[in-house]
Amino acid sequence: MRGTFRSPGTREAGGIRTGLRWKLSAAIALVGALIAITLSLVVHNAARVSMLDNARDLADERLQIAQRNYELSGRLNFPNLQRDDPDLPRALREKVDEGRRATYVTERHSGVPDIWAAVPVKDGHVLSLHTGFTDRSTDILKDLDQALVIGSIAVVLGGSALGVLIGGQFSRRLRKAAAAANQVAKGETDVRVRAAIGGVVRDETDDLASAVDAMADALQQRLEAERRVTADIAHELRTPVTGLLTAAELLPPGRPTELVLDRAKAMRTLVEDVLEVARLDGASERAELQDLLLGEFVTRRVAAKDPDIEVRVVHESMVTTDPRRLERVLFNLLANAARHGKPPIQVTVEGRVIRVRDHGPGFPADLLADGPSRFRTGSSDRSGHGHGLGLTIAAGQARVLGARLTFRNVRPAGSPDHVPAEGAVAVLWLPEHAPTNTGSYPMLP
Template sequence: RHHGRPTMWAAGPADHGRALAVEVDYSQQARTIAGLDGAILWSSLLAIGATLLVGAFAVTRVTRRLHATARVARRITAGDLDARVDDPLTRDRSRPQDEVAAVAAALDSMASSLQSKLLAEQRFTADVAHELRTPLTGLHAAAELLPPGRPTELVRDRVAALRTLTEDLLEISRLDTGRERLDLDAEHLSTVAERVVRAAGGGAGSGGAGDGTRVEVVRDVYVETDRRRLERVLGNLVANALRHGRAPVVLTVDGPVVSVRDHGDGYPEYLLAHGPQRFRTEGGATGHGLGLTIALGQAEVLGARLDFANAPDGGAVATLTLPQRPPVGGTPEDAGPR
């Protein structure tokens, strides 16, 4: 700078040992360069900001679609096979398909395939049960006409087992349709539990059965529920405990929660991990694996939750948690614990 101004100097040799120097005022050029630097800086900031906004918008769209795909996958895992991603890109095949659209299309295709196979299985179960029902009715009537004796008892026993299996298959097919309706009634939960135990024990005294099955009431409640379905759930749990576990089998009523515990080897690992599965048994167990499947299905119809676990000191524990509703026309005294 010269005299406070940007200055450019140029010098060179001249004649007789002298030098020639030229002073040029550089103020205008300096202002031009400074303005150009500022323009470059601001344009760069604007370009970076625009790029970030466009990138954020694009990433948000992708992540939103991924979150929607994940939500649908969780719904399918929970059993809702009607759930679909229905990604916008998958509707128009002429548009370029990105990776998210490919994943969404694959998930929708998988759900449709699973649903089709499940519906085919349900139709097959229902058809088999209906087709077996008529000839079994005739076979049962014919077995009743046989003369008394051990062979007749064996035939009647097997016919009864086949009829029970057929009725279980029909019940499962009705549960599969999802059209079951509740027939609500109000009753003390302990009364229902005692009735189930008496039926399992062949008419033993109140609160217990001759085979070591008993009811323990911690806190009784008056609940409004479908009595027949509730007895079916508890009856299947008790029957499973008596068949596959060891005595004593204890029904514990604690408010709207009923637990059924035996003292056997406990539930198998597959059942704890995935729940009851029809026609699957392990360890040489008898039966068809339908009892717990029906119990779980009827519990869902009741709006209840049925959990399976093994006790730390041995034995299987099934816990039924009922939704407690106020009784129809009940008095406050009836609605409370007794």
Template sequence: MRAPRPRRRRPGWLRLPRWTATLTWKAALFITVMCCALAALLGALVHAAVTAQTVSQSREKALGKLTEVTEAYEAGEPLPPYAGVDPPGLPGSLRELAVGGERGTMVSTFQDRPIMWAAGPADGRALAVYIDYSLSVRTITGLDRAIVGSSVLAIGATLLVGAFAVTRVTRRLHLTAQVARRISAGDLDARVRDPRTEDPTRPQDEVATVSAALDTMASSLQRKLLSEQRFTADVAHELRTPLTGLTAAAELLPEGRPAELVRDRVRTMRSLTEDLLEISRLDAGSERVDLDVHELGPLAGRVVRASGTDTEVRIVRDTCVETDRRRLERVLGNLIANAHQHGRAPVVLTVDGRVVTVADAGPGYPAYLLEHGPARFRTEGGSKGHGLGLTIAAGQSAVIGAVLRFSNPADGPAGGGAVARLELPASPPPPGCPQA
């Protein structure tokens, strides 16, 4: 089976600008092309009709004079100045037609003027008359100019009206797209609220239908998410009371392997409950930051030591950042725990100015996480965990204004695997702090 050929890319000088892909430009181009085609068709029809009428009138006039001249020639009377037998300037084809015994007419130029010739047979020669055709030529030329001018004016007016109408539609489409982006970014209160959808008596077009569907979808999504958030918060709060009792009861058990297993499971459930409560607070948007200036290198070192893991710390460039220390430690702690739980050693934490990376040499992040970000209660394969650690890390990063990105570079600090990159917001460091 033959492999498909790779698609060739157009050279840079053949690529159209980005604005040519807009609906406004396409509509304007379509309107212009259609107006030009319609104007050309109508202009050609009018030009052909008027030219045929003008030529017909001049031909009848010339043939009428030819009849008068023929009668005078047959009566032996002198011919008028505009007539003659084989006169100079008579077109050869018309002369041959008259010598052949037929009458005919033809427009040509004689003495730098357009004239209409009419010729007929006269004793084996051509008897011809001519009339001035300048007025007819000026009439046709003036008509052509009027057609071109009116066509340009009509095209311009139609283009302005069409562009105004299309712009109103595209403006509504841009508003709908903007609201959709706000919803995807987490602003579930964003709505289009198209006036056509709020008044049922007004006719709705396709844009209004899309706007109404988007608003309905956003409202439904908001209700479901709020219901899930309330459920998560309620479950976590309800679990805290029995877990407190379980913790106290586990401490009363006699020392031994069963007691250790029970205490370990209770600690796990307690940690999961606290994670659920933290996620519910992040979802509710009720978190408030406690900003202070901290030196990033020592802070990262304390987090690694508190994790009790074999994590290498590399300080490329140390600096001071204005952030919430507790939340930043929570983010870094979750990233380190995730690297050890789902990755492989070595795990390296690197501080390079305002950027902190946590890398491991494991199989890397799953595809869904790289594309859509962390998702709670979702993990790949049979790996242990609930997907809450990275979800909390991403939520707390957003609270402190940091940007958290995930990637699987082949040449990461730990030799490949997964890399979490945390970029803290810029802030001028106070005197005495390292400069990034």
């Protein structure tokens, strides 16, 4: 059993993950083995002591009979009876010298016990009997040991099976809880961990699920409150910003007027972007689907936006998507490439995949690790202009489309991460199937 227990520890040290069910099974098997071994030793020793006591009692009774016969006849007429045996054990001889009848047990080198019994008689001699442990007693002990070994193995196997069963059920509930928690982390706010694990048995898993659900509800309420505040502020700013822009347009021509108009337009764009982010965060947006040829659509939209941008259609594909939202994603990616990257900017359409590449310094590491975040720009240079809402909106609109938006940097083949990037690539993966009316989306590779 020691070898069986040592193996999981070795696997853990090597970095191999072990499941809870196997750990629990190993623990129960180890405890069962220790209990079985302890009980087996206790039973074996108790049985051996009991047999030796019976053998000593039997030897004592035979010695008493032999003593009476000797005292009546004066002859050694009893089997194995010795008079003044020189091999008598010293401890037994000391008892006899005290005038007492006694028995004694010794063990041979093979471990087989010998039974001695001795008594002093009236003529001054010492009568003794010397018998070995009977073969039948030895066989009984062997049979008992065999039964104990079989029973111990059965206990260990049964404990292991019970551990796998209990651990499997507990592990299954934990996996369901983890899967539901991951869904909540991905924004599926209607998922509840307690409902996901199910079952009628109440245990610590239910307490964990209830705590996670309570935390998710609290976070959702806080995020919803922050979203409403952001939307309300942006909505309240829209009217005065529009008035400011209108008033600026009435100013006399000149450089100061141009500066005021430029800042007013930037403020209006920021307010509109904040409102759009708030709507996307509300998870209530639904795509208005149309069938279109993706390559043709991208070519026309990019040509209208900037004729200098190269568009390459590798493979044309018919897709079902929302043209307005797709255009918003495409234009935001192009704007980010133009603002934070360097020309030439290239757009490639291959089937349902759109790639936008620039030749600038690449995306920052935190964006590659965590994805777009509001007020964090897509520039490796933190002094770059912008509020970071463009990529956030692009990612949000991609979610509404059921698409996946990924980001990576371009480096020479085989170069380490510290080598400066030679450009940034944003990839939009449109789904094979359109989003449903309920807002659920297909799984993407």
